[in-house]
Amino acid sequence: MVNLVLIGAPGAGKGTQAERLVRDYGLLHISTGDLLRQAIAAGTPLGLKAKEAVGSGELVPDKVVIGLVEETLADKAEAQGFILDGFPRTLEQARALEGLLRKIAEPLHHVVVFDIPIGELAERIAKRVAQSSSSGVQVRSDDNTEALRRRIDDFTRATVVLLPFYEERQVYQGC
Template identity: 45%
Template sequence: MLNIVLFGPPGAGKGTQSQKLIAQYNLVHLSTGDLLRAQIAEGTELGLKAKKLMDEGLLVPDEVVIGMIGHALSKNQQAAGFIFDGFPRTVAQAESLDQLLTQHNTKVACMIALEVGEEELVKRLLERGKTSGRVDDQDETKIRRRVQVYNTETAQVAGYYAGQQKFHALNGIGEIEAIYTQICTLIDQHKAADAETPAAATREVQA
């Protein structure tokens, strides 16, 4: 099973690249934003609480997000793999994700972070806000707050995956196809390394 964490601040291009990777590797897309917005559209209690926090540019509590991810994993046990978009956002979530995946006899292959400067992010999100209908894409103050939350809390997750030799940073500014090619190269390298590991273990046992 191939599990990829696609990382980056709001507006870095995670959604665009996710769709291309899903088609290439036949992955199930798990976006906490999409899961939460689905709850909002249904008008559930969780959705109403989440909407208030999201409109203010704040993060939804870990236990809520982790519960949704665990449910999604259980529903897609026959999947070729998952691409996690916008999750994990904290070290605690990253640790919980590792535990969840271990329970499903799998793990994160790699984390790829798209790096984009704040001014470019603000520009992109305000432009997206013209068509997305999202309140938090239409207010520059809220956008900058979301970026600040990412920089002060979420970016710490990079260190967690760096400690596992799974973190890779890529420039998120440039041609979409060029960025996509770089991502695929990194993923294929991890796939090849994982494929070699069982064989190496077998040779060691036989020796």
């Protein structure tokens, strides 16, 4: 069993690698982006709070994201471990995750950080948009140049404090 956190900017490959790990090792994949989209679509109380933030162009508040992850981990199926994709993104979220894992008696084994050059991230997002468009899948509203720049800036500002946090805990893995 292994419990992982995948951290990386939009388009870094977290979802792609998570899918492979799920397929190869049967891990439970918890994507905060997917959780947020599902909660918004379902109109749950946390989803309504997330929708308000997304609609105003703001980051979803930590308490909302933490609540969604907590609900999911508390209800998790018997799996061979889990992958958190896109969570935590802030120090508050990292501390909340530590508390939650203590509460459910689960260790965090590794935090993998994807360090991809910005130019390559833009190419990957453009490719994702093209693939979605050509296959008839709805393009994500945040898959555009301006949103990508903002998301990368937000990611960089918020997550820079996570590296020393996880280095101290000896679970950080860069790639």
